[in-house]
Amino acid sequence: MGESSDKSMRGGGMEDVIFAGTASRPARAFAEVLLTAETDPDGPFGAELEVVRRIDRGEGSTYRINGRDVRAKDVSLLFADAATGAHSPALVSQGRISAVIAAKPAERRAMLEEAAGIAGLHVRRRDAEQKLRATEVNVARLEDLLSGLEGQINTLRRQARAAERYKAVSEKIRLSEARLVFARWRDAAAAAEAARTQATAAEEAVKAAALLANHAQAAQHKAAAALSEARDELFDRRQDAAAHGQRMASLTAQLEAAEQRVADIDRQLTRIEQDRASADKLTEDAAAAMAKLDQDLTAAEAALAEDTARRPTLAAAADDADRAARAAEIALAQRVAEQ
Incomplete structure (x- = not known):
């Protein structure tokens, strides 16, 4: 209960x-x-x-x-x-009678109200009063909160206006940034297109230069082959000229030896003429030797004349080979410079 x-x-x-x-x-x-x-x-x-x-x-x-x-x-x-x-007075518990007799007026009033059936109303009244007091306390607290919130509301209003201005400025900044990004993108696209055009032109130039380089390299190979052939021919001509020079030197030495022998023979003839009476046999030998020496001299003179006749031809061939080699070197240098 x-x-x-x-x-x-x-x-x-x-x-x-x-x-x-x-x-x-x-x-x-x-x-x-x-x-x-x-x-x-x-x-x-x-x-x-x-x-x-x-x-x-x-x-x-x-x-x-x-x-x-x-x-x-x-x-x-x-x-x-x-x-x-x-605690109803309808229920009598141990010691209840003495408590009723010794009850105070307020306690008797409570018992009478409960017996009359209005105790619930007083309970509800008491609850309503407690709720009313609590509500009054809440209202006072609410007033304090409202007075405190008014300053916060003013602050929030200022912050709201600042936020609106910030939002407007942010929107302008965002629009300006978008325009700047678009302008940068447009400039970058134009630069990329120009770079692609330049790259295409550069590729064409590289291809043309590569073609010219191939032609120049082929010409260089041909010039190098021609120069090698000219150098080989010049070397052969120089070898021939050196051989003819050696042969001429040998013939010259033979001629000098023959002249020396002729001088010796002349001295011997002079001595023989002085001693003719005593050396007939020596005279005959000397005559035979003289005849042989005349033959050798004739053959040597003929060979010398032949070598002398061929010497200008060999010298001209050597000069032609030198000129051809110089021309080939000059042509090769020009082609290398053109590359």
């Missing part, structure tokens, strides 16, 4: 009403009491009222009215409206 005092229940705690068990029966985890009463069929609870209170070990009490969970206060108001309850 809404009793919340464990002393009224004659225990050290509300959990003492839960069965603690015996040697043959286990302890229970809860205790539950059910109160059924008949009420006005037209009332809010129908023809039958069922109040249930359940105490769970370690969790406290729960209340239900007609199967609906309610508060302990709701149960107390229900019994107060019915002029009954845990």
Whole structure:
């Protein structure tokens, strides 16, 4: 019936009403009491009222009215409206009579009000007054909050105006940045197109230069081959000229030797003429030797004349070979310079 005092229940705690068990029966985890009463069929609870209170070990009490969970206060108001309850004067407990006799006027008034069935109204009035006082406190607090929020509202208004200006400036900045990006993109596209055009022209120039280089390289190979041939021919001509020079030197030496022999023979003839009388045989030998020397001299003179006749031809061939080699070197240098 809404009793919340464990002393009224004659225990050290509300959990003492839960069965603690015996040697043959286990302890229970809860205790539950059910109160059924008949009420006005037209009332809010129908023809039958069922109040249930359940105490769970370690969790406290729960209340239900007609199967609906309610508060302990709701149960107390229900019994107060019915002029009954845990402290109703209709229930006489131990020491209750002496308490009524020694009661103070305020306590007697409470008992009379409860007996008259208006205790619930006073409870509701007291609750309403408490709520009204709490509401007044909340209103005062709300006024304080409103006075404090007015300054915040002014600050927020200034911040809102600043935010609007910031938003407008940000929009302008974003538009300007977009225009700048577009301009940069356009310039970059134009530069890329110009670079592609220049790259195409450069590729064409590179191809033309490569073609010219190939032609120049082919011409260089031809000139190098011609120069090699000219150098080989010049070397052969120089070898021939050196051989003819050596042969002329040999013939000259033979001629000098023959002249020396002729001088010796002349001296011998002079000596023989002086000694003709005593050396006829030597004269004949000398005549034979003289004849042979004349033949050798004639052959040597003929060979010398032939070599002398061929010497200008060999000299001219050597000069032609030198000129051809110089011309080939000059042509090669010009082609290398053109590359």
